[in-house]
Amino acid sequence: MAVTLRPPQGGARIPFIAGNWKMNLDHLQAIAFVQKLAWALADAKHDFADAEVAVFPPFTDLRSVQTLVTADSLPIGYGAQDVSAHDSGAYTGEISGAFLAQLDCAYAIIGHSERRTLHGETDADVNSKVLAAHRHGIVPVVCVGETADDLEAHGPSAVPVAQLRAALDGVDGSKGLVVAYEPVWAIGSGQAAIPEQAEQVCAALRALIGELLGDEAATATRILYGGSVTAANIASFLREPNVDGALVGGASLDIDEFSSIVRFKKHVGT
């Protein structure tokens, strides 16, 4: 029987380590990777109460990952890297949240900076996609973050906060939400943010969630840091009280590196 991983509803936030594979690994490679990741975490006696783990493969891998995870009852979640704002119709190349729900995708990344920059996604598009994910019971992983120019002009928090405010317009806070703060200049650059800066922005994002969706949502929402996360720097981010995990790109493609990131324990309240 499949292990269905869903984010906690209220109460303590279980740290979340999410691997965004971007356009890497075909469906055969995905099966091998997920199986090996499960073995590596089992060998290390990883306790999934310490950190939830999910991978975000390309769309074409999702059915294979679902089959493996279901057949072997692997405690690894998975999600999509995007979702259409529309549920069906003449939208060539798009993938409906209804289809993702049929594949038991728990999550969908929405508004990644590569979608915003390379595909012209606007804040309004991101908001429509968040609403679409919720229509199908999928928890959106909403990505926000400032460019280097934004940072210089406005400081670190202004743009991510404005992006999240737009993304959450009309959103029902009880339907589940993960936010990923990813400074654009830190993505794939090898230059991660300073943890104190990540904390400052994540705290501002949590305050905004409280303002828009209420205290319960602010308490329950996992806010991740993303941008050049590695096994060597994960500890410094998870030490911060408002950073509940990581959205990992490049390092999520290396089983040893990714499982080391997953296995780092966040000491909640210490």
Ligand SMILES: O=C[C@H](O)COP(=O)(O)O
């Ligand atoms: O979605 C993941 C982010 O874009 C971070 O990527 P990165 O870890 O390769 O910097």
